[in-house]
Amino acid sequence: MTQKRITKELQEVLATPPPGIKVNLVDESNVHNWNIIMDGPADSPYAGGKFQLLLVLPPEYPFKPPKINFKTRIYHPNVTFDEHGSMCIGILKSEAWKPSSRIPNVLTAIQQLLLEPVPDDALEQATAQKFKEDRKAYDKEAREMTKKYAK
Amino acid sequence: MDSDDDFNMSSEEEDVLEDSDNDNGSVDDFGFDEPEPDLGYTQKEQVKKEKRTFDTNFKVYHPDDIQAQQDDLIDEVNMILDIRKEDAAILLRHFRWNKERLIEDYMDRPKKVLEDAGLGPSTTGPPKLEVIPGFMCDICCEDEPGLKSFAMKCGHRYCADCYGQYLNQKIKEEGEAARIQCPQDGCKRILDAKSLDLLVTSDLQNRYHELLTRTYVEDKEQMKWCPAPDCQNAIECGIKKKDLDKVVPTVACDCKHRFCFGCALPDHQPAPCELVKKWLKKCADDSETANWISANTKECPKCNSTIEKNGGCNHMTCRKCKHEFCWMCMGLWSEHGTSWYNCNRFEEKSGSEARDAQAKSRVSLERYLHYYNRYANHEQSAKLDKDIFTKTEKKMISLQTASGMSWIEVQYLNSASHALQTCRQTLKWTYAFAFYLARNNLTEMFEDNQKDLEMAVEALSEMFEKPVDELANAKLKVEIMDKTSYCNKRRVILLADTADNLANGVWKWSNNN
Known part of the structure; x- marks a missing residue:
């Protein structure tokens, strides 16, 4: 029964993707692994960058939340600056996730996170520190990293 | 003053017995009417003396007692506020079983209280499984005719299979019970026991009630589970966290397990909890290591780093501060001249000073x-x-x-x-x-x-x-x-x-x- 839901969600996202987001399957025969390309939002130091993310739907989806990671390095307080690109985002916590939540909601939540980092909930303490204390330096660093990695 | 209190606090049964004894005795033997409470009083005074200063007052509750306590409170709220029992239960849990506060708040603004507790405005009659023509489940996207579906009073409808699987995930996988919300994104309606019964098997219902009882005890500050394996009793004790530097509240469960109500560790009288925590941490860090360090190492006379000598040469160079000294006399190596491998300078001043410092750190x-x-x-x-x-x-x-x-x-x-x-x-x-x-x-x-x-x-x-x-x-x-x-x-x-x-x-x- 999850297959039907996933197929429907995929069709919807392919037909009308949220602005600034492209979706395709990593492997056409497996609807559980989605490849996401997210544009860095305008008005953010990530503008102009293209960020790749991997979205994995667990077998229990939609009763368990999807897993999503940045494949492109990103300088951001809430995303680990390493090969995992793990992030901490409210909607994906099991106590907040509802089976009726949809993947586009998750994707827009991530875009929102790029626009408005949450330094108090940081995974990268140093980055959060800079974001709070020296916004200009943070913006500059984020722009440079975007140029370096997210082309 | 104290003694008056004691007298009043003694069990009623005893009072009745002793009073009647006294009455008989005074009337028959002495011929005057005045009762003699003194007799009973002295006995109680002795009982009181036997209660020792390090004893703590507590009460043991068995699983049935714990269930009965909850049921009583639910019945009371059900009657006073005239709401369904399952809703009363949800309200009580939301208020962490503080009945007085619940009733007071509810009287002031019932709507807000219901909404905060996850019992927002309701649309339909009593929840039941229904087949609704043209229904499509938003979770699995099935829409076949005859699909049974369910909605709580919030009206968010999903097919029975998905609802059941959702509850299974919450209860079995996440161990959640008191705070299971409607599956609708953003809906804060809390699942009630009646709805649960319609949707899942009896073993899952049992698990749900187990978890609820667990939160009941955990929500109460004066209650704790007996930590003994397989023991299902809970202990009630009035000692508060802030009292723990003044008392060591050892309690004894009916299963014979004696433990501290403050920290749930096995009985640790006379040492207070804070000290026990510190000591256990120290031991975990230190014990074996400390023995070994004591036997095999010395501290650098300059920076106090602990050094193990793992070769034969007495010419030591501290890795950390580069201080050079002699392992035998602990003195400066520069004073040793060419007497390699063999220290005969035990009386040298720099050496004996260093050894004194060494001794001090060893003492601790x-x-x-x-x-x-x-x-x-x-x-x-x-x-x-x-x-x-x-x-x-x-x-x-x-x-x-x-x-x-x-x-x-x-x-x-x-x-x-x-x-x-x-x-x-x-x-x-x-x-x-x-x-x-x-x-x-x-x-x-x-x-x-x-x-x-x-x-x-x-x-x-x-x-x-x-x-x-x-x-x-x-x-x-x-x-x-x-x-x-x-x-x-x-x-x-x-x-x-x-x-x-x-x-x-x-x-x-x-x-x-």
Whole structure:
């Protein structure tokens, strides 16, 4: 029964993707692994960058939340600056996730996170520190990293 | 004032009995009417004296009691506020079982209270499974005709399979019960027990109720589960967190497990929780390592880094501060000239100063080891006590056959074994306690008490280990009985003394640990 839901969600996202987001399957025969390309939002130091993310739907989806990671390095307080690109985002916590939540909601939540980092909930303490204390330096660093990695 | 309170607090049953006794006695024997409450009073005064200062008031609740408590509260709220029982339960859980606050708040603004608790405005009648034409489940996207679906009072409808699987995920995988919300994104409606019953199997329902009971106890500040494995009882005790520097609230569950209500660790009287936590952490960090360090290392005379000598040469260079010194005399290496490999400069000034500093740092380590070794020894013995207990049973049986004594007549061995266990538990913690004490007159008294108890325990332990044929000896039996009661008495004295001083805040703690 999850297959039907996933197929429907995929069709919807392919037909009308949220602005600034492209979706395709990593492997056409497996609807559980989605490849996401997210544009860095305008008005953010990530503008102009293209960020790749991997979205994995667990077998229990939609009763368990999807897993999503940045494949492109990103300088951001809430995303680990390493090969995992793990992030901490409210909607994906099991106590907040509802089976009726949809993947586009998750994707827009991530875009929102790029626009408005949450330094108090940081995974990268140093980055959060800079974001709070020296916004200009943070913006500059984020722009440079975007140029370096997210082309 | 105190005595009045005591009189009033005594159990009603006793009062009735004693009052009638008094009335009869005074009327018949003395011929005047005035009742004599004094008689009953003195008896109670004695009872009161027997309650020792280090004892804590508590109550044990069995699973049925815990269920009944919840049911009573739910019934009460159900009647007072005239709402469904399952909703009353949700409201009570939301208010952490504070009935008074719930009723007060509900009277003020019922709408807000219901909404906050996840019982927002309702649209439909009593929830039931329904087949609705043209329905499509938003979770699985199925829309086949005849699909059974369910919605709580919030009206968010999903197919029965998805609802069930969602609840299964929450209850079984996440261990959630009191805070399961409607599956709709953003809906805060809390699942009620009646809806649950319609949707899942009975074993999942049982699990749900188990989890609810667990949160009931965990939500109450004065209640704690008995931490013994497989024990399902809970203990109620009025000691608050802020009292824990003044009392050590040991409680005893009906399963026989004795533990501290403050921190749930096994009984650690006389040492207060904070100290126990500190001590256990220190031991976890230190114990074996400290022994090894003591035997195999020295500290750099300059930066105090601990250094292990793993080669033959006495010319040491500290990795950390690059200080060069001689392992033998601890003196500056530069003063050694060319006397490599062999230090004969023990009397040199730089050397003896360094050795003094070394000795000082060793003293603190050795002080710790002194207390730790005694603590560990009693802990080890306490572990052996588990064997002793089973051995005692066997001993008692073989003693019965060997000497012709009855079961009752050999019970003194059981008492002795029990005394050994509790006394050792206490002794063990006296050493952790002593480690943190600053030296003064009180400490000396404490150490005298500790020594008395320890000697008594070791003596009893020795008698207890005698072979069965000697145990049958009547003289030894009397000796064991005497020593048992002496041990218990010494333990009471020690605990009463420490508890009083703790309550009065007169212990002085050493601050270099």
